[in-house]
Amino acid sequence: MPPAQPLVRVRNLYKSFTRGSETIDVLQDLNLDVGQAEFLALMGPSGSGKTTLLNLIAGLDQPTSGTIMVGDNVISEMSESELARWRTRHVGFVFQFYYLLPVLTAYENVELPLLLLPLSRQQRRKQVETALELVGLSHRMHHRPGQLSGGQQQRVGIARAIVTDPELIVADEPTGDLDTRSANEILTLLDTLRSQLGKTIIMVTHDPKAAARAQRVLHLEKGQLVHDTAAAPLLAAQAS
Amino acid sequence: MMYGLPVDFVPTGYDPSLFMLAGYLLGLLATLILGAIVLGILTLPAFFLVLFGVEQLASVVAHLSGAFAAKLVVIMFRGLRRAPLRTSLTYVALFSLTFVLCLIYAVLFLINYVTAEKEANFKAIVTHKTLIPSQMPPGYYEEFKRVCLEELPPELRPVNGDLDLMSWSFVLTTTDKTNPRRDALIFLFALEPNKVLTMMDGLEELTGDERQQLQAAADEMMRNPQAIVMSKRQLKTLNLQVGQRVKSYGMNYPNLTFEFEIIGELPEGRYEGVAFMNRVYLLQLLDAYRNDRTVNKTGEPHPMAEKCVNLMWVRLPNRMAFERLSALINDPKYFGKVPIKMETASSGIGSWLAAYKDIFWGMKYILVPAMIAIMSLVVANAISISVRERRTEMAVLKVLGFQPRHVLALVLGEALLVGFLAGIMSSGLAWGALGSFKFQIMFFGSFFVPVQSLIYAPALGMTVAVAGSIGPAWNAKNVKVAEVFARLS
Incomplete structure (x- = not known):
């Protein structure tokens, strides 16, 4: 079910790692399109290559061969510093363990990516406050991560991911460290970002219930796509 | 072992x-x-x-x-x-x-x-050639002055004449004759007080007030040979105050009794633990000893009378003057009694530090x-x-x-x-x-x-x-x- 207007286009993607004399092929001849404002879940057993694929799409790593395009940018051909600049504007990251800087307040954590952009203090302030308001944490912006619950920290993480208004949000097990209630809140928030702000979301998860909140689920095994399904039948299959 | x-x-x-x-x-x-x-x-x-x-x-x-x-x-x-x-x-x-x-x-x-050699403040030091501590007769200082001011070519003579020459005699005394313990000792430089401010090292950075006070003390010492100035630390150790008179007994000048009048303090941080006295007073006491029949029955001169100059200093205009004066110093025609040598102040200290x-x-x-x-x-x-x-x-x-x-x-x-x-x-x-x-x-x-x-x-x-x-x-x-x-x- 290829999307009509893909934001992400992956063609003939190979990624291998070398450990000593051994070469491990993590991704093999992978092709994928992810549409604009699509919520995609990546599933698969450990070592199947889903996080590697996520890292490649997000410009955190370089493929061994193949092409990755996000919007009009061929990110597979960018240098490390070009990728760093590109990431600031075009990709938001949500991590399983939030990875907020403990010495900074929620406000300052969210502001971090904006420091790299040519914005005035007022513009930055407005964007940070909007992002924190969107995740429902305006009242805790001056708290440090240690003073927030896991769910709240993840919401700060999401605010940090969207503060630069990127078109693509990648989330690696965003609910993996949360209780069911907080996980649901985070998934609802991600869905809202897609439906109301038109963000494209790619989420790696082991949790079928989390995957079921996506519009499409991709299954990887041994570095290859084995299923490409809509989320609802998957949930039904898991339930049965 | x-x-x-x-x-x-x-x-x-x-x-x-x-x-x-x-x-x-x-x-x-x-x-x-x-x-x-x-x-x-x-x-x-x-x-x-x-x-x-x-x-x-x-x-x-x-x-x-x-x-x-x-x-x-x-x-x-x-x-x-x-x-x-x-x-x-x-x-x-x-x-x-x-x-x-x-x-x-x-x-x-x-x-x-x-x-470090200081060309602008080129000082030479004259000491006994071999004896440590250096000891020279008082007549040497008079002869040294004469050689510097008369024998050297005019352009190589000390610019300020006599004011650029100085002698030091080290005098160790005790206020407690029977028990000369450490806290009763007074170590003095016997010198010409009017040259203290111009010839002594380490006084260049004195404040205006400190300079004035030291100048006033030097003037008083010139008028009153028994007057001395002492460092604060020394005063504290001896439990003395400015204005007090103190009787002190020579240790390296045995049988000499000094009666000092403390008229001032040395500026802090300079010449700590010492005092300055007028060399005239030392020479007077050495002369008086010869006629003092209570301690000197034979009328012999004091054993230190011909050894009472330890160092002689001169400020010269340049190195050439030093070379010329050095040659005169080594001439036995002028200084035949005891051998002496001349070094720059820095090389003198440098040779001491060489070890x-x-x-x-x-x-x-x-x-x-x-x-x-x-x-x-x-x-x-x-x-x-x-x-x-x-x-x-x-x-x-x-x-x-x-x-x-x-x-x-x-x-x-x-x-x-x-x-x-x-x-x-x-x-x-x-x-x-x-x-x-x-x-x-x-x-x-x-x-x-x-x-x-x-x-x-x-x-x-x-x-x-x-x-x-x-x-x-x-x-x-x-x-x-x-x-x-x-x-x-």
Whole structure:
């Protein structure tokens, strides 16, 4: 079910790692399109290559061969510093363990990516406050991560991911460290970002219930796509 | 066994006293390092207070300006406060290093200062050629003056005539004849008081008031030969005050009884632990001794009468004048009674210090580099732990778009901040504290930590911090984001 207007286009993607004399092929001849404002879940057993694929799409790593395009940018051909600049504007990251800087307040954590952009203090302030308001944490912006619950920290993480208004949000097990209630809140928030702000979301998860909140689920095994399904039948299959 | 060496080891040419001296110096260094570490620990609260204060300031600047660099600096400060134990260790290491090196630098600076030739203030010193301590007849000083002022060609003569010549006689007396204990001793320079301000070293930096007071005291000493000026410390030790009269008994001038009138204090930090007297009074007492039948029944001159000049100084216009005068000094036609020699003041001190040149060389080229290397390792270790602990954070920063150079700056910046603060605090303490104590080292004037230390020590602290942190910082800069997250997942 290829999307009509893909934001992400992956063609003939190979990624291998070398450990000593051994070469491990993590991704093999992978092709994928992810549409604009699509919520995609990546599933698969450990070592199947889903996080590697996520890292490649997000410009955190370089493929061994193949092409990755996000919007009009061929990110597979960018240098490390070009990728760093590109990431600031075009990709938001949500991590399983939030990875907020403990010495900074929620406000300052969210502001971090904006420091790299040519914005005035007022513009930055407005964007940070909007992002924190969107995740429902305006009242805790001056708290440090240690003073927030896991769910709240993840919401700060999401605010940090969207503060630069990127078109693509990648989330690696965003609910993996949360209780069911907080996980649901985070998934609802991600869905809202897609439906109301038109963000494209790619989420790696082991949790079928989390995957079921996506519009499409991709299954990887041994570095290859084995299923490409809509989320609802998957949930039904898991339930049965 | 002597100093741990077999007896038969001594005659081979090794001087065991050198081993002993090296032992003393090593002990002194160990004590110094230990003291510096204790000081470093004691100043930790102040360090964190300063760190916190500057961080608040940086936060305000970052908030108002919104500048990226200012925000980065705030992150550095907070990173330091976040790991207090590690930051403390790095601080104490850098503090101890810079403190000890400040003192070593001060010693080397002082040696350099006193042994450097000063063309504008070219002083020569005349002493007995072989006798230590030097002793010369008083007539030598009169002859020396005559040679300088009459025998030298006019253009090579001392510019200010007689005022550029001076003699010193060292007089040790005690206020307690029966028990001449340490705190009853008075060590005096017998000299010409009217030349104190122009001929004595170390008085160039006196304030206007101090200069005036010393001049007034010198004038009074010229009028009243029994008048003396004494250092504050000496007055305190003897429990005496300005205005008091004191009776004192000669120790190196036996059977001479001095009756001094204390008319002033020597400026603080200069010639500590000594006093100045008029040489005329010493000569009067030596003359009087000959006729004093109560202690000198035979009427013989005093045994020190022909040995009472220890040093003679002259300020010459240039080196050529020194060469010419040196030739006259060596001429037995003028100075035939006892052999004398002339050196520049700096070379005189330099030859005295020559015996210790290996030690100074070792200090400069072995000790200092070794200390810098060791402290760099300590700092590198502390910082690499810090980098390892925060590898994920560094990776996250890179994920957010921070360039490798930003990460490098963050790690190096933290080290630089600690290095700078440790350097400024240690040198400030060394400079301020030692400047207040002002302890005298022989005739060199007060030991002091040069003001340049306030620049060198922070610079050294930062250099060592960079040397120690460049490796870890480079690793942090090159951290592979995907690898870090792969390891975590």
